[in-house]
Amino acid sequence: xxxQAITEQIKLKKSFLCVGLDPDKKKLPPHFAGxxxxxxxxxxxxxxxxxxxxxxxxxxxxxxxxxxxxxxKQLELTVQYVRDRYPGLLxxxxxxxxxxxxxxxxxxxxxFHHFDFDAVTVAPFMGSDSVIPxxxxxxxxxxxxxxxxxxxxxxFQFLCNTKQERLFExxxxxxxxxxxxxxxxxxxxxxxxxxxxxxxxxxxxxxxxIPGIGAQGGDLAEVxxxxxxxxxxxxxxxxxxxxxxxSTDRFAEVAADKAKEVQLQMAVLLRESGLLE
Amino acid sequence: xxxQAITEQIKLKKSFLCVGLDPDKKKLPPHFAGxxxxxxxxxxxxxxxxxxxxxxxxxxxxxxxxxxxxxxKQLELTVQYVRDRYPGLLxxxxxxxxxxxxxxxxxxxxxFHHFDFDAVTVAPFMGSDSVIPxxxxxxxxxxxxxxxxxxxxxxFQFLCNTKQERLFExxxxxxxxxxxxxxxxxxxxxxxxxxxxxxxxxxxxxxxxIPGIGAQGGDLAEVxxxxxxxxxxxxxxxxxxxxxxxSTDRFAEVAADKAKEVQLQMAVLLRESGLLE
Numbered sequence: 235x236x237x238q239a240i241t242e243q244i245k246l247k248k249s250f251l252c253v254g255l256d257p258d259k260k261k262l263p264p265h266f267a268g269x270x271x272x273x274x275x276x277x278x279x280x281x282x283x284x285x286x287x288x289x290x291x292x293x294x295x296x297x298x299x300x301x302x303x304x305x306x307k308q309l310e311l312t313v314q315y316v317r318d319r320y321p322g323l324l325x326x327x328x329x330x331x332x333x334x335x336x337x338x339x340x341x342x343x344x345x346f347h348h349f350d351f352d353a354v355t356v357a358p359f360m361g362s363d364s365v366i367p368x369x370x371x372x373x374x375x376x377x378x379x380x381x382x383x384x385x386x387x388x389x390f391q392f393l394c395n396t397k398q399e400r401l402f403e404x405x406x407x408x409x410x411x412x413x414x415x416x417x418x419x420x421x422x423x424x425x426x427x428x429x430x431x432x433x434x435x436x437x438x439x440x441x442x443x444i445p446g447i448g449a450q451g452g453d454l455a456e457v458x459x460x461x462x463x464x465x466x467x468x469x470x471x472x473x474x475x476x477x478x479x480x481s482t483d484r485f486a487e488v489a490a491d492k493a494k495e496v497q498l499q500m501a502v503l504l505r506e507s508g509l510l511e
Numbered sequence: 512x513x514x515q516a517i518t519e520q521i522k523l524k525k526s527f528l529c530v531g532l533d534p535d536k537k538k539l540p541p542h543f544a545g546x547x548x549x550x551x552x553x554x555x556x557x558x559x560x561x562x563x564x565x566x567x568x569x570x571x572x573x574x575x576x577x578x579x580x581x582x583x584k585q586l587e588l589t590v591q592y593v594r595d596r597y598p599g600l601l602x603x604x605x606x607x608x609x610x611x612x613x614x615x616x617x618x619x620x621x622x623f624h625h626f627d628f629d630a631v632t633v634a635p636f637m638g639s640d641s642v643i644p645x646x647x648x649x650x651x652x653x654x655x656x657x658x659x660x661x662x663x664x665x666x667f668q669f670l671c672n673t674k675q676e677r678l679f680e681x682x683x684x685x686x687x688x689x690x691x692x693x694x695x696x697x698x699x700x701x702x703x704x705x706x707x708x709x710x711x712x713x714x715x716x717x718x719x720x721i722p723g724i725g726a727q728g729g730d731l732a733e734v735x736x737x738x739x740x741x742x743x744x745x746x747x748x749x750x751x752x753x754x755x756x757x758s759t760d761r762f763a764e765v766a767a768d769k770a771k772e773v774q775l776q777m778a779v780l781l782r783e784s785g786l787l788e
Contacts (some may be wrong), residue, residue: 235767239575244551253527256614258617294610294614296608296610296614296615296617296618296621297614299617299619299621300617300618300620300624301624301625301626302583302587302621303583303587304583306580306583307578308578310569310579330609330610330637331573331607332610332634332697333524333571333573333605333607334659334661334663335661335662335663337573337574338573340574340577341573341576341577344573344577344579348577348578348579348682357634357636357637358666359635359636359667359668360656360663360664361660361661361662361665361666361667361668362662362663362666363662363663364661365663379636382611382636382637383611384611384612384638384640384641385612385638385639385640386611386637386638386639386640386641387567387637387638388638389635389638389685390635390638390678390681391636391638393670393672393678394672395670395671395672395673396671396672396673401667401670401678404667404670441601450609491615509619
């Protein structure tokens with residue numbers, strides 16, 4: 235998917251929302267207990283209910299992997315469902331993979347060949363040869379961790395080097411030489427929204443994936459203020475605040491309400507920035 | 512498994528070798544083509560042939576994950592086989608996972624609960640809450656990436672902060688406050704053996720997992736010289752140089768020869784360091 239196609243979807247839906255599909259069996263509404271392919275069924279209903287308000291869906295692989303073969307099957311069913319039913323949606327594998335070159339090549343095969351994801355999140359710690367194999371698939375995206383939304387982000391990502399450059403800045407600067415605006419995005423936590431000023435200086439035109447809205451407490455208006463560019467340039471994720479907003483058999487309806495709430499805020503922000511007519 | 516149990520195995524086998532199980536269908540000997548569970552069959556024969564010379568086996572998850580459900584099944588069969596047949600062996604999941612707290616908890620469940628691995632490799636970029644959930648399983652190990660064996664290690668791991676501390680040193684120092692010698696090891700690439708001097712200053716007593724011997728060119732004698740401590744403190748991995756040493760139906764026999772070669776060198780090094788009678 236090209237950046238232009240993403241921007242077109244954003245304008246069409248007046249939304250830059252990504253819904254995180256992090257299904258935890260213990261948190262599913264009780265009527266899913268004991269039914270076959272319960273995670274896929276839950277995802278399917280969430281997708282149907284919220285796709286009108288979202289441009290992307292992002293399964294976090296941990297929530298599938300922890301169930302072994304069964305989890306892998308739920309993920310395959312979910313990806314296939316989105317591909318068949320809603321071809322315009324951006325599908326992001328939140329995998330945070332990264333290994334030596336010949337091994338990252340296998341991970342890239344997993345997400346871009348075995349599965350047909352559009353994008354995969356990648357961890358930068360191991361450097362260029364751990365990231366580049368993911369960048370070699372035309373039309374696919376690496377979303378590189380730069381500044382994450384969790385408390386532990388403080389441990390290393392802000393370490394300042396002797397050139398007065400923080401680690402997250404070095405990650406973005408270096409990686410700009412590995413990829414370009416059509417195959418590389420960055421993860422920047424909404425909980426660190428003011429850092430977007432610095433990040434937009436380094437990477438004014440790249441898309442950014444922003445987690446941390448909702449359960450993690452990030453502020454959407456602040457993210458938009460510092461992060462929007464002339465192509466929108468933002469994809470903002472919410473997982474728990476949408477998919478677990480209700481735990482009864484009305485969960486999908488309530489998830490849709492929550493997604494719509496965010497979408498309406500996004501429409502205002504897009505309009506204020508001149509991105510919508 | 513305790514560090515004492517690991518050291519006892521090392522003394523018993525006169526070896527600190529870990530064999531990496533990175534099975535690539537394209538590289539298996541031709542007689543595996545078309546047989547059911549070919550990856551498990553390949554692994555099983557490698558394990559049977561080399562276990563006499565090794566204290567640990569380390570499947571790299573990428574090589575299973577890229578096959579989807581089938582790969583996951585091969586991994587489950589492999590882990591079960593080692594557990595049933597060779598209970599003294601250390602089983603390491605080379606997964607390099609790491610995510611926000613509630614998600615890392617799911618990854619920890621995958622490797623320590625769904626699978627019964629003894630250890631899992633974890634990426635440090637996201638900091639404390641991405642690592643700590645893995646440290647909460649008694650008797651299990653986190654092997655944290657510190658200094659990796661690949662060329663990309665130069666990109667960020669050597670960045671020097673304003674306290675004149677390189678990133679890999681900061682990772683080790685900070686993480687010493689999250690875990691201890693009985694639940695935390697570090698990955699240090701054999702291709703960076705001279706750095707072991709500095710690392711042994713910071714973490715004299717921790718076990719280190721050393722990849723990069725063999726195909727990646729690291730030197731075993733140099734690793735031992737700078738890395739051995741009074742409990743051995745080293746687990747040295749070789750993958751491709753052992754499992755793909757031969758591509759005929761004699762592959763397992765040749766793998767055993769290669770593993771024995773390394774084991775004999777290790778026995779000499781252990782004896783020279785006074786670790787064997």
